[in-house]
Amino acid sequence: MSQPPSPQQAARMTIASIARMYAKGERIAMLTAYDYPTARTLDDAGIPMLLVGDTLGQVILGYDTTVRVTMAEMLHHTKAVVRGTRHALVVADMPFLSYGVTPEASLENAGLLMSEGGAVAIKLEGGERSARTIETIVRAGIPVMGHIGLTPQSVHQLGLRVQGKSRDAGRQVIADAVAVEQAGAFAVVLELVPEQLAAAITERLHIPTIGIGAGAGCSGQVQVVTDLLGMSAEFTPKHARHYAELYSIIKSAAEAYQADVTAGVFPGAEQSTRMDDAILEEILAQTPVERPQMVEASRGIPLDRDL
Numbered sequence: 473m474s475q476p477p478s479p480q481q482a483a484r485m486t487i488a489s490i491a492r493m494y495a496k497g498e499r500i501a502m503l504t505a506y507d508y509p510t511a512r513t514l515d516d517a518g519i520p521m522l523l524v525g526d527t528l529g530q531v532i533l534g535y536d537t538t539v540r541v542t543m544a545e546m547l548h549h550t551k552a553v554v555r556g557t558r559h560a561l562v563v564a565d566m567p568f569l570s571y572g573v574t575p576e577a578s579l580e581n582a583g584l585l586m587s588e589g590g591a592v593a594i595k596l597e598g599g600e601r602s603a604r605t606i607e608t609i610v611r612a613g614i615p616v617m618g619h620i621g622l623t624p625q626s627v628h629q630l631g632l633r634v635q636g637k638s639r640d641a642g643r644q645v646i647a648d649a650v651a652v653e654q655a656g657a658f659a660v661v662l663e664l665v666p667e668q669l670a671a672a673i674t675e676r677l678h679i680p681t682i683g684i685g686a687g688a689g690c691s692g693q694v695q696v697v698t699d700l701l702g703m704s705a706e707f708t709p710k711h712a713r714h715y716a717e718l719y720s721i722i723k724s725a726a727e728a729y730q731a732d733v734t735a736g737v738f739p740g741a742e743q744s745t746r747m748d749d750a751i752l753e754e755i756l757a758q759t760p761v762e763r764p765q766m767v768e769a770s771r772g773i774p775l776d777r778d779l
């Protein structure tokens with residue numbers, strides 16, 4: 473009897489397979505990834521879509537906002553994530569001002585994330601204001617994921633708060649969702665939108681909505697992987713749930729390692745290699761270790777007492 477394919481054997485996800493999941497009503501789990509080992513692990517876990525988000529700037533590179541992230545940084549991390557995946561569809565974020573200035577530059581940068589970075593699709597922020605850009609990129613054959621509601625690249629205009637609560641703001645989020653769909657996006661991220669509004673948008677659209685802080689009524693969910701894994705000691709957004717506590721696991725491991733090194737019990741016999749003592753004795757007899765010269769060689773390094 474044939475077994476269903478394990479996540480390890482499943483074929484590479486495509487835009488068509490995401491559309492099939494959506495058509496069957498299967499909820500889509502997406503996570504961000506920024507490096508090879510994490511992408512490899514999430515891919516092995518069977519996560520169908522990985523986003524190389526520009527949250528990279530904050531959670532990996534230590535910037536204060538996503539606005540500082542460059543095309544070079546996005547390309548560097550997209551390549552690593554693509555190398556780590558065999559099955560997941562990789563979406564790369566377009567960084568601030570890499571799109572929406574001129575159609576030519578938007579297209580060129582989107583193309584680079586695919587041709588050089590290896591991504592299958594790109595994501596960009598903005599609804600009505602980005603519709604023309606989405607259309608241009610989609611027409612060139614590049615799949616686009618939209619991103620509306622809270623758009624972090626507009627942090628200096630919008631702040632970082634829930635979008636769409638008032639009548640006007642709610643109407644704008646709906647108009648943005650429709651504009652993104654009509655422009656040809658294959659999916660749209662709804663970030664920090666009230667859950668009822670997100671559910672209503674999900675019902676009206678014909679493409680998957682991928683929520684983050686937008687309630688359970690979306691077609692799928694995306695989370696920042698470092699939030700999911702509890703990797704920060706400082707801050708967890710309200711919409712995130714820790715599925716692991718890696719900060720304390722990594723910290724305890726580093727403390728234990730330091731204690732072992734200090735006590736001289738790492739490396740132990742298992743982590744070391746031995747040679748034939750007779751060979752060593754022979755070598756040492758033929759090659760006297762010239763300690764005076766070794767002391768001489770270390771003279772260039774200033775010691776505390778010399779400073």
Ligand code: KIV
Pocket residue numbers: 504523524525526527528565619661663684694696
């Ligand atoms: O950059 C990112 O990680 C994102 C998600 C928050 C959707 O855009």
